[in-house]
Amino acid sequence: MKVLTDFDLTNYNSYRIKAKCKRAYFPETEEDVISFYKKEEPFVLLGSGHNVILSKDYYDTNFLVFNGNFQDSIVNSSTDEIVAESGITMLNLSELALENGLSGLEIFYDIPSSLGGAVVMNAGASGEEIKDVLVKVRYLDLDDMIIKEIYKEDMGFEYRNSFFQRNTNKVILKVWLKLQLMEKSIIKEKMETIKEQRWAKQPKDYPNAGSVFKRPKGYYVGAIMDELGLKGFAIGGAKISEKHGGFIINYNAAKGQDIIDIIVEVKKRVMERFNVDLEIEQRII
Template identity: 40%
Template sequence: MINWLEQLREVAPEAAFLQNEPMSRHTTFQVGGPATLFVEPKTVDELTALAGCCRKKEIPHYILGKGSNLLVGDKGYDGVMLHLGSELAACQVDGERIYAEAGISLAQLAKQACAAGLTGLEFAAGIPGSLGGAVTMNAGAYGGEMKDVLTAVQVLTEAGDLIWLTPEQMRMGYRTSAVPEEHYVVTAAEFQLKDGCIETIKERMAELAAMRRAKQPLEYPSAGSTFKRPAGYFAGKLIQDTGLSGFSVGGAQVSEKHCGFVINRGDATASDILSLCREVAQRVREKFGVELEMEIRCLGEF
């Protein structure tokens, strides 16, 4: 680790470095052991240098946003977490277009759009993630998806180049894009929105927030919808019909409010959560013959 620290500090001396940083502080599940090295670049140039150094030196690394779709093992991650946070969260409005950096939260992005009287991002206001992660997985809710409003995405390639791609080049589908396959890092995105009434936009965002509070277990740490929607089914309905509402392993539980959510009741471990997810998938497979695929990325040693 000392060698990693020296190598990365050499290419990005102004970045913030933390050693053995608990990932429970940086994931919405609020679980996870320490990352060997936790680094926060302040600029895209620093990110480019850090990612390039990790690739060149074959240092294991992961690009982290809000940690809303991530389950890190209890024994931690023996690698480098490159965190895109508040230093990479700029947002600019130009007419009906918005340019934003990957570290901005979707809530803040939707708020900025609303303040500018632009409609189209209301669906994203309650999604607990960053722009980078949302573009990577084509996040969506209540009938809207990122691909519906995106016009261009800036990515960092494996070769270390910053390029702009169209949504078509991004191959955005249901909870997927070209990012994982091509090993891209999303650094920024542009959106085409429409002029709207600020009060109407606020009302719609408040309406969606009320629906979330009524239907989702927001009072507990979770990673949002735990499983992808299988073709022709709803994951939460399958889990409920399997009789797993409230089913628990240790401190992890299938939410009684919404069976599509696995929650941390307060003392869950990452192993509890993963074991619960595997058991749920197995029981649904046995009862309905349907494969449930986790939306959540598992990382590190459990």
């Protein structure tokens, strides 16, 4: 297992917030993960860094990082399944499916997330979610340090929620996905179409972490921001994107607190106008 001290986290969070941690651990095997947790030291778990807000400049603690590591995968052509470790990105996973003529992951081609993170939050778009192709998950249960497996039917998936989001003492190690055979050209076309549509709507030209808030029942976050005139609202180096009001961007060396302050102000104004308590989709560390 690779261990780095005084580690720079700037390139390990999609907001590109400048931050460091005392020590970063990069596991390569399940044994590495188990040995890390047996230390019983305080730590922060960081996946691909695409759905998090780093609130501090320096973390005097250890980080367990799944980013560029713990990403082995196997394609089972006889069952049209892909079995992959939780650190693989959804981009790489969708490209692997394309290479093997397997459909079901096209919607995730341009969703920034690790596989583990996608399962935890039941990631998705346009009516498709990771649970639609999920078979089972292998995980480490920190209560008894035993590796276990759980099937989709027992995970209680909801919109942007899952068994693993409700039980943070379970660490996803490996995921089984059931896909469908399809012509590669059809898969590729869908992937490119999805990417074009997202790039047309979303602020890809500045660091961000995707949608900040979950969609409230009966509303769309972007429309709410339009009505409140909050597009372009800025604090410090962060602001609400003029291109899509559901996104906060780092346009000028933002700190994590800048982003958090915008979130607090947005929640306040939305509650006052609509009596809606916006729920944050991103994790504040």
